[in-house]
Amino acid sequence: MVLNPGPTNERLPAANRDGGLEQDWAGDDQDWWDWYVTLAANDDQDVEITDGPGLPDVAPASDEQLHAELEEPYDLPPGAIASFAQDAFVRLPAVLSAAVVRRLAERLEELLRAEHGDDVAGRFTALEQMWLHDDLMRAVALSPRIGGLAAALLGEPAVRLYHDNALSKESGCGRTPWHHDAEHFPLQTTQAVTAWMPMSAIPGRMGPLSFARGRDVRDEVADLAFDKVGTSYDEAVARRFVERDVAVEAAPFAVGDVSFHSSLCFHTAGPNRTTQPRRALATTYFADGARVVDSPTLISGTWREFLPGVEPGGLAVSELNPVVGRS
Ligand SMILES: O=C(O)CCC(=O)C(=O)O
Numbered sequence: 311m312v313l314n315p316g317p318t319n320e321r322l323p324a325a326n327r328d329g330g331l332e333q334d335w336a337g338d339d340q341d342w343w344d345w346y347v348t349l350a351a352n353d354d355q356d357v358e359i360t361d362g363p364g365l366p367d368v369a370p371a372s373d374e375q376l377h378a379e380l381e382e383p384y385d386l387p388p389g390a391i392a393s394f395a396q397d398a399f400v401r402l403p404a405v406l407s408a409a410v411v412r413r414l415a416e417r418l419e420e421l422l423r424a425e426h427g428d429d430v431a432g433r434f435t436a437l438e439q440m441w442l443h444d445d446l447m448r449a450v451a452l453s454p455r456i457g458g459l460a461a462a463l464l465g466e467p468a469v470r471l472y473h474d475n476a477l478s479k480e481s482g483c484g485r486t487p488w489h490h491d492a493e494h495f496p497l498q499t500t501q502a503v504t505a506w507m508p509m510s511a512i513p514g515r516m517g518p519l520s521f522a523r524g525r526d527v528r529d530e531v532a533d534l535a536f537d538k539v540g541t542s543y544d545e546a547v548a549r550r551f552v553e554r555d556v557a558v559e560a561a562p563f564a565v566g567d568v569s570f571h572s573s574l575c576f577h578t579a580g581p582n583r584t585t586q587p588r589r590a591l592a593t594t595y596f597a598d599g600a601r602v603v604d605s606p607t608l609i610s611g612t613w614r615e616f617l618p619g620v621e622p623g624g625l626a627v628s629e630l631n632p633v634v635g636r637s
C-alpha cells in the first residue's frame with residue numbers, strides 16, 4: 311500500500327508524523343482510535359440527535375447464567391459457514407440473551423466510566439485487554455461459545471485470542487473509516503475473525519457495523535492509497551464500491567445479534583446520532599499456528615501488547631493468546 315503525503319494530523323503522535331506506514335504506533339490504544347476516526351469523511355447535513363433504544367429491558371443475568379450461556383455451544387444455522395466463506399461476514403441471531411447483554415452492558419459502563427470519565431461526547435472511546443482484570447469480560451473473551459463459532463466459521467481446528475476490545479461510539483461521534491482488519495492485525499494469515507457483540511439494540515441512526523459483501527472485495531480497492539492524515543482513502547473506497555456495485559449491508563442489530571467479520575471483510579460504521587453511546591464488545595481470534603508479519607505498520611496499533619515477547623516473523627503465541635475455540 312502506498313502512502314499519501316499530506317498536511318499534519320494533530321491526532322498522529324509526533325513520532326509518527328514523518329515517514330511511511332512501516333513504523334510502530336507511538337501512542338496508546340485510545341490515541342490510536344482518536345486518530346483513526348479522523349480518517350472518516352462525514353457529511354454534516356443531518357445533525358439531529360434522537361433518543362437511543364436504551365439497554366435491554368430485562369433483569370441482568372446472574373454470574374451462573376452468564377457463564378453457562380457463554381460456555382454452551384451455539385448451533386449454527388444451515389448455510390452460515392458457506393455464507394461467511396462467500397461474504398466474509400455473517401450475522402447470527404440470539405448468540406447472547408437479553409439478560410447477558412444487560413449484565414455485560416452494565417459492567418462495561420463501569421469500566422468505561424472508570425477509564426474515560428464523563429466528558430466524552432463526540433469521541434470514540436475504547437478499552438482493550440479487559441479480560442486480564444475483569445471476570446465478566448474474561449468469560450466473554452475466553453467463551454467457548456464465541457471462540458467455537460470463530461473456529462467453525464474459519465474452518466480451523468483451533469483459534470487463539472488476539473485481543474478483546476470495547477468500542478464505544480459516543481453520542482455525536484462520526485463514522486468509522488472504511489477498512490479491513492488484515493491491515494490492523496500484523497499476522498501472516500487472513501484466517502482471523504472478529505466477533506462484534508452489541509451491548510444494546512443498534513438502530514441505523516446509532517452506527518451499526520456495516521459490511522461490504524464478498525471476500526474478494528479488497529481486490530477492488532487494492533490500488534487506493536492509504537491516507538494517514540485525512541479522509542481521502544475512506545472517500546475513495548466508498549466511491550469505488552458505488553462504481554463497482556459492491557453491496558453494502560448496513561442493517562440494524564437486534565439485542566443478542568452478533569456479527570463475525572473476517573479480516574478480509576471491508577467494513578465501516580455510521581455516525582451515532584442518538585443520545586446513547588453505541589457500544590460493542592469486539593473480540594478477535596486467529597488460526598493457531600499463524601506468524602506475525604515481518605514488518606508491522608502503524609495501522610497495527612499497539613500489537614506488541616497483544617503478543618508480548620513475540621517479534622516480527624515469530625509464531626503468534628504468548629500467554630495472552632490462549633486457544634479459545636476448537637471445531
Ligand atoms: O465499532 C466500530 O465502529 C468499528 C469496529 C471495527 O472496525 C472492528 O471491530 O473491526
Ligand SMILES: [Fe+2]
Nearest residue numbers: 489490491577
Ligand atoms: Fe475493523
